[in-house]
Amino acid sequence: MKSGVRYTGIPSEEELRASPGVPSPERLEQGPVAFIECVQEIPCNPCEEACPFGAITVGEPITNLPVLHGDKCTGCGVCIAQCPGLAIFKVHLRYTETTSLVEFPYEYCPLPRKGDRVPCGDRKGDYVADGLVVSVKNARGNDGTAVVAVEVPRACCLEVRTICRKEYR
Numbered sequence: 508m509k510s511g512v513r514y515t516g517i518p519s520e521e522e523l524r525a526s527p528g529v530p531s532p533e534r535l536e537q538g539p540v541a542f543i544e545c546v547q548e549i550p551c552n553p554c555e556e557a558c559p560f561g562a563i564t565v566g567e568p569i570t571n572l573p574v575l576h577g578d579k580c581t582g583c584g585v586c587i588a589q590c591p592g593l594a595i596f597k598v599h600l601r602y603t604e605t606t607s608l609v610e611f612p613y614e615y616c617p618l619p620r621k622g623d624r625v626p627c628g629d630r631k632g633d634y635v636a637d638g639l640v641v642s643v644k645n646a647r648g649n650d651g652t653a654v655v656a657v658e659v660p661r662a663c664c665l666e667v668r669t670i671c672r673k674e675y676r
């Protein structure tokens with residue numbers, strides 16, 4: 508079976524490894540950082556406009572893949588809700604001794620609440636691990652795109668990208 512975003516809608520590991528929007532392992536160790544998992548050359552650039560620190564470049568032509576400048580990214584998370592493709596996440600690798608914080612866009616009901624334990628899923632929505640909801644931001648200016656942060660076991664922070672809707676209703 509063919510893999511990759513063109514065939515499945517989900518970026519493959521190879522596509523993510525080659526993506527200029529994914530931070531280096533060294534940058535990930537340094538603190539919270541954006542993961543721009545945008546691997547298709549589409550005409551789009553709100554992420555570039557959204558970042559107040561100039562940490563995302565699309566440039567010309569507008570179909571360039573977004574580039575993350577890890578040295579400029581403060582991990583503020585402002586870009587997450589501004590991506591119409593729901594392709595931007597944030598990972599704080601060393602949130603505690605054993606856990607990481609993963610932040611993702613979420614457009615489903617019901618919205619979780621702070622303190623909920625939720626089943627977390629990977630990019631396909633398949634269950635990975637339970638997580639603790641640390642925050643839910645649903646700013647009016649974000650057009651219904653909430654940003655949910657979940658604390659998860661560190662070993663799965665590069666897999667968790669959503670809440671499993673099959674298990675969470």
Ligand code: SF4
Pocket residue numbers: 540541557558559560561562563579580581582583584585586587597
């Ligand atoms: S997390 Fe903040 S600083 Fe980093 S790319 Fe997004 S908007 Fe820019």
Ligand code: SF4
Pocket residue numbers: 543544545551552553554555565573589590591592593594595
């Ligand atoms: S806004 Fe989202 S979909 Fe558009 S270029 Fe940026 S990361 Fe890709």
